[in-house]
Amino acid sequence: MIEIKDIKKSFEGHDVLKGVSAVFETGKCNLIIGKSGSGKTVTLKCCVGLYEPDSGQIEYDGRNITAMDFNQRKVIRREIGMLFQGTALFDSLNVEENIRFPLDMFTHMPLAEKRDRVNFCLKRVNMENTNKKYPGELSGGMKKRVGIARAIVMNPKYLFCDEPNSGLDPKTSLVIDELIKEITMEFNMTTVINTHDMNSVMGIGDKVLFLHNGQKYWEGTNKDILQITEGELFDFIFASDFLKDLRRRATY
Amino acid sequence: MVKIFEEFGSYLLLLKNSFARPERATMYWNETFRQCKDIGIGSLSIIAIISTFIGAVTAVQFAYQLKTINLVPMWWIGNIVRKSMILELAPTISALLLAGKVGSNIASELGSMRISEQIDAYEIMGVNTPAYLVGPKIFACVIMVPLLVVVAVFLGILGGWAAGLLGGFYTPAEYLRGVTDNFKEYDIFIMLVKAVLFGFIMATISCYKGFYVKGGAIEIGTASTQAVVLSSIVIIVVNFFVAFLLL
Numbered sequence: 001m002i003e004i005k006d007i008k009k010s011f012e013g014h015d016v017l018k019g020v021s022a023v024f025e026t027g028k029c030n031l032i033i034g035k036s037g038s039g040k041t042v043t044l045k046c047c048v049g050l051y052e053p054d055s056g057q058i059e060y061d062g063r064n065i066t067a068m069d070f071n072q073r074k075v076i077r078r079e080i081g082m083l084f085q086g087t088a089l090f091d092s093l094n095v096e097e098n099i100r101f102p103l104d105m106f107t108h109m110p111l112a113e114k115r116d117r118v119n120f121c122l123k124r125v126n127m128e129n130t131n132k133k134y135p136g137e138l139s140g141g142m143k144k145r146v147g148i149a150r151a152i153v154m155n156p157k158y159l160f161c162d163e164p165n166s167g168l169d170p171k172t173s174l175v176i177d178e179l180i181k182e183i184t185m186e187f188n189m190t191t192v193i194n195t196h197d198m199n200s201v202m203g204i205g206d207k208v209l210f211l212h213n214g215q216k217y218w219e220g221t222n223k224d225i226l227q228i229t230e231g232e233l234f235d236f237i238f239a240s241d242f243l244k245d246l247r248r249r250a251t252y
Numbered sequence: 253m254v255k256i257f258e259e260f261g262s263y264l265l266l267l268k269n270s271f272a273r274p275e276r277a278t279m280y281w282n283e284t285f286r287q288c289k290d291i292g293i294g295s296l297s298i299i300a301i302i303s304t305f306i307g308a309v310t311a312v313q314f315a316y317q318l319k320t321i322n323l324v325p326m327w328w329i330g331n332i333v334r335k336s337m338i339l340e341l342a343p344t345i346s347a348l349l350l351a352g353k354v355g356s357n358i359a360s361e362l363g364s365m366r367i368s369e370q371i372d373a374y375e376i377m378g379v380n381t382p383a384y385l386v387g388p389k390i391f392a393c394v395i396m397v398p399l400l401v402v403v404a405v406f407l408g409i410l411g412g413w414a415a416g417l418l419g420g421f422y423t424p425a426e427y428l429r430g431v432t433d434n435f436k437e438y439d440i441f442i443m444l445v446k447a448v449l450f451g452f453i454m455a456t457i458s459c460y461k462g463f464y465v466k467g468g469a470i471e472i473g474t475a476s477t478q479a480v481v482l483s484s485i486v487i488i489v490v491n492f493f494v495a496f497l498l499l
Contacts (some may be wrong), residue, residue: 048376070380077378088373091364102377105276154377 001026002047002158002190007056009042013125016042019215026190029181029204033196034211035236040194041162043211047192048160049073049081060158078106081151081189083180085163087143089135091151095122096131099150107153121149126180145179152183159191165200168223173197177204198237201225210236221236263460269382270459272391280388287392291312291354292399298353299346299400300407306341307333309407315421326422330430333412338439339499342404344491347450350397351483356457358389359479362462363472372465386459390452397442397451407445442498451491454483 002024017039024030032040045051047058049065058065060076067075089098096118103114122128125145135143144164144197149225151159161180165173181204184191193200201208205222212232218225274280314329362385365371374381409431416422422430461479465471 050372051377074378077376080376082373082376084369084373086368086371090370091368105279105325105377160376246260 001061003059004043004047004193005057005059007043007046009046009051009053015097016214017046017053020211020214020216022209022216022219024190024192025187025207028206029184029191029193031201031205032192032194032209032211033197033236034217037249038211039214040196040211044160044162044192044194048082049077059089078154079157080197081154081156081159083144083147083159083161083164085166087147088136089143089146091135094131095127095133095135095138095146098135098146099153101150101210102154117153118149121153124152124183124219125149129235135146140167141176144168144176148176148179148183152187155187157189159189161191161193163195165195165197170199173199174203180204255426260449262464263269263456266382266386266463267456270382270386271412272380272383274383274387275379278342283393284388287388288396291392292396294352294438295353295396295400296403298349299404302345302349303337303342303408304411304414306345307411309422310336310341310408311412311415312419315416315419319421326378327426327430327433329416329422330412330427331433332411332430334431334435335439337408338443339495342408343401343443343446343450345446346401346404347397347454347487348484350400351454351458351487352480354393355454355479355483356363356476358455358458358470359462362386362459363465363475366463367468375446382463386463389459390455390466393451394448395451395453398447401443401447430459442494445498446491446494449494450487453486454498457483457486
């Protein structure tokens, strides 16, 4: 479980997060949604320690990461897997080397064992036999899947995904969402997903946090969200007149 | 003014973190060897071409001057070419050339990694990114630049010999006499001091400029240009102080 308590963050005098608190539960897909500039990415980057919050606490199963120094954080960071928006695969390494990198750096496993682990992760994301391919040879969806494989190779307890569906077609987006959901349940991870894709919200949003102007505006499940009839969240969900019209017809 | 001090402070912090204890020594060694290969082997041909012709043109220029004066024996040209190459031309011209080639490459590589979140990915894994990404580049430059400068000296002297023969300014024996006459090991020491310092300067400035890039493709280009310009200026200034203090 990850608990964020009253997180505040500003950049050059501009308040981006104005005191956000939330609990991300284990074994569930916890989604952070909101318009562009609402503070989703900053919240995620504060959680993983890429940004230092100005105030507030972030606790990983009771361990306050904000009070830790670099070396203490290393322990928690090795329990974290992250899928980046642009996948952030290392260009100079092939698929196998990309996935194996954390194992090479932080474990003393024999090479054969590391290869088995890499192949297991590749199989898990349906990317067998792509070991020798370079990131430049992969499609967007394949890169995301390799990104997921790299994120789970160290058996993380916490998985963060920043816009996992950005740049993907709707069908591939569904595949990626389902994969994240399956992996979360299979390995009992605490998964936090930053998205503005409503298909993801409805498909895998066990818990949804809606941010607006750097504050928590709404919190609930993907079933609760359909009950919303007005306000910022309603405008976000039914962003187009077409969707609003569909909603009206469904209601009457 | 405050911004300059802030930048210098973050430059020093980056340096401090670059020499932190590695998580896995073999990974760092592999990365250092990879950088040595890229920087050393990758720059060998351009250093060879430039230094050969610099040695040659130095010989031709001095032959022209000495012929006009007609007071100094022509074997001195070998001596002048050797001294110029060891003390000034090989370390300084090679460093300026490498600041352009290697420095811009380092800045744009790190800048692209920053923009594409690859550096963030390393940090999330718990890797000390300055130590893993910057440290090996500094070590590689400090090792490879002196080696390239030594190659430049040999090829420059060889270029002077070839130019003299082609122009008929002196005999090979005269040139060899000039090259070997009054040789001081201290000159080699100064050359190596310069080469190590210049390698350190170009690596650290380029890494600093690339590592902290913010924005996109335009900013990567700007960082790369700044790395080359700043490295070149610092190299020229440091060159003066080394000459001033050690000669």
